[in-house]
Amino acid sequence: MTKYIFVTGGVTSSLGKGIISASLAKLLQARGYRVTIQKFDPYINIDPGTLNPYEHGECYVTEDGAETDLDLGHYERFLNAPTSQANNITTGRIYQNVINKERRGDFLGKTVQVVPHITDEIKRNMRILGESGNYDIVITELGGTVGDIESLPFIEAVRQFKWEEGPTNAIVIHLTLIPFLAAAGELKTKPTQHSVKALLEYGIQPDILVCRTEHHISQDIRKKIALFCNVNVNAVIESIDASSIYSVPLLMMKEHLDKTVLSKLKLPNKNEPDMESWKDFLGRLKNPTAEVKIGLVGKYVELPDAYKSITEAFIHAGAKNECKVRVEYIPSESINADNVKEKLGHLQGVLVAPGFGSRGIEGKIEAIKYVRTNDVPFFGICLGMQCAVIEFGRNVLGLSQANTTEIDESSKHPVINMMEGQKNVTAKGGTMRLGAYPCDIKKGTKAYQAYGKQHITERHRHRYEFNNAYLKQYEEAGMQASGINPESNLVEIIELKNHPFFVGGQFHPELKSTVANPHPLFVKFVAAAMEHAEKKTK
Numbered sequence: 001m002t003k004y005i006f007v008t009g010g011v012t013s014s015l016g017k018g019i020i021s022a023s024l025a026k027l028l029q030a031r032g033y034r035v036t037i038q039k040f041d042p043y044i045n046i047d048p049g050t051l052n053p054y055e056h057g058e059c060y061v062t063e064d065g066a067e068t069d070l071d072l073g074h075y076e077r078f079l080n081a082p083t084s085q086a087n088n089i090t091t092g093r094i095y096q097n098v099i100n101k102e103r104r105g106d107f108l109g110k111t112v113q114v115v116p117h118i119t120d121e122i123k124r125n126m127r128i129l130g131e132s133g134n135y136d137i138v139i140t141e142l143g144g145t146v147g148d149i150e151s152l153p154f155i156e157a158v159r160q161f162k163w164e165e166g167p168t169n170a171i172v173i174h175l176t177l178i179p180f181l182a183a184a185g186e187l188k189t190k191p192t193q194h195s196v197k198a199l200l201e202y203g204i205q206p207d208i209l210v211c212r213t214e215h216h217i218s219q220d221i222r223k224k225i226a227l228f229c230n231v232n233v234n235a236v237i238e239s240i241d242a243s244s245i246y247s248v249p250l251l252m253m254k255e256h257l258d259k260t261v262l263s264k265l266k267l268p269n270k271n272e273p274d275m276e277s278w279k280d281f282l283g284r285l286k287n288p289t290a291e292v293k294i295g296l297v298g299k300y301v302e303l304p305d306a307y308k309s310i311t312e313a314f315i316h317a318g319a320k321n322e323c324k325v326r327v328e329y330i331p332s333e334s335i336n337a338d339n340v341k342e343k344l345g346h347l348q349g350v351l352v353a354p355g356f357g358s359r360g361i362e363g364k365i366e367a368i369k370y371v372r373t374n375d376v377p378f379f380g381i382c383l384g385m386q387c388a389v390i391e392f393g394r395n396v397l398g399l400s401q402a403n404t405t406e407i408d409e410s411s412k413h414p415v416i417n418m419m420e421g422q423k424n425v426t427a428k429g430g431t432m433r434l435g436a437y438p439c440d441i442k443k444g445t446k447a448y449q450a451y452g453k454q455h456i457t458e459r460h461r462h463r464y465e466f467n468n469a470y471l472k473q474y475e476e477a478g479m480q481a482s483g484i485n486p487e488s489n490l491v492e493i494i495e496l497k498n499h500p501f502f503v504g505g506q507f508h509p510e511l512k513s514t515v516a517n518p519h520p521l522f523v524k525f526v527a528a529a530m531e532h533a534e535k536k537t538k
């Protein structure tokens with residue numbers, strides 16, 4: 001029988017519910033339990049696929065092609081297990097399902113209401129992964145903060161769920177903030193008391209409180225919180241600020257979060273968590289023997305969450321190489337032919353980021369010209385790869401009007417073109433080329449050196465592609481298609497032969513990088529940056 005853990009947030013947003021959920025899941029997994037995490041978001045969009053990254057950060061894409069919240073990236077990176085559409089549900093999807101049922105006549109004669117119809121649909125979705133039989137424990141993270149109008153139906157659904165399943169089958173972990181008032185020199189528990197009170201008003205007694213804090217919480221404060229929030233003292237868990245999100249599972253282990261959870265769920269507390277390989281990763285992460293500076297050229301750089309998976313993939317690849325990767329975020333719009341050397345000259349590698357639309361494109365192309373002609377390691381992702389193709393077309397093949405039809409529909413040289421299947425698509429939600437597709441790697445290429453195998457799959461999210469009408473011309477001039485989709489013949493990876501490391505992928509490798517499996521292209525790219533640094537010092 002599957003057990004359920006709900007994670008709610010109080011006091012403020014951005015407390016890191018995703019990291020706490022992923023850390024707890026990691027500890028339970030490391031004890032041998034089969035665990036998954038799902039996120040329920042209160043907004044009305046069907047999924048975050050249509051959101052600007054400035055709204056909620058990056059859109060994370062799963063194997064099955066769901067466009068999801070970035071927290072799913074954390075779940076996958078921590079657990080090294082894939083998530084799917086079922087792991088991310090929004091208010092929009094819940095209402096869409098209910099309204100579709102209403103139109104079909106499923107509720108014929110009845111008034112369709114928030115309670116019970118919406119809450120029933122929420123509970124049905126909360127159980128889908130549990131009922132698959134694949135998991136012992138399902139952790140459900142509720143987006144938003146308790147007290148928000150829009151999350152009320154979810155909170156009510158949790159109350160009903162808890163009542164239906166019983167206290168040892170469904171528990172609630174409430175994440176709160178214990179602020180430190182510098183003037184008083186004191187940690188304050190009142191906001192936590194109020195936020196638990198808000199939960200109680202909705203009929204939910206949290207079982208465990210995870211308290212975010214900048215300073216250690218004394219035993220006295222723990223007792224006080226326990227007393228005023230009706231929980232055991234050992235159910236008051238300190239979650240102190242950590243230098244890396246990857247330290248959080250060990251901090252939670254020290255606080256016995258996993259043990260407390262197991263005892264509340266009446267699950268055997270058999271093996272201690274086996275965190276050896278995790279500790280090994282942390283050891284390499286925290287004791288680098290080298291350092292490189294890599295530029296991330298993109299258009300959403302003011303908000304690092306927009307490139308979350310890329311930043312994390314660099315952390316995994318850095319640890320693998322025992323190298324500290326300092327990522328410098330560079331707005332693509334700020335780069336031009338006159339300043340490109342000054343902007344990029346000090347870097348050991350440049351990654352040109354994914355993106356949509358024309359803003360900043362010319363800066364990206366300028367950056368690519370610089371790294372191509374100066375032998376600086378380059379990695380292009382999706383739009384970054386497309387820009388590398390455009391740059392090569394313009395400056396090597398002499399196709400001065402080479403472009404993507406995303407920007408210039410009537411380009412004389414549409415080296416990047418809209419896919420046939422996309423041409424009649426007008427709806428924007430969930431209609432891109434999405435999810436995992438196979439790719440065959442050519443032997444003797446840098447891509448092959450990285451992957452060490454011929455057949456791979458990678459995740460996609462785009463509408464435009466390399467235009468195969470130009471492939472011969474590109475290959476003859478030294479830009480090779482080193483990865484091809486075996487079914488559609490689409491070019492998935494390009495690279496330059498006469499360059500230390502110049503690789504572009506039409507897919508998003510960052511989405512598959514995890515602590516246990518750092519992505520091979522990122523690992524090779526970081527290694528190339530390290531070599532570049534060494535060459536420079538010599």
Ligand code: GLN
Binds near residue numbers: 353356381382384465
């Ligand atoms: N805008 C480009 C396309 O749709 C690239 C998308 C991306 O970088 N994810 O093809």
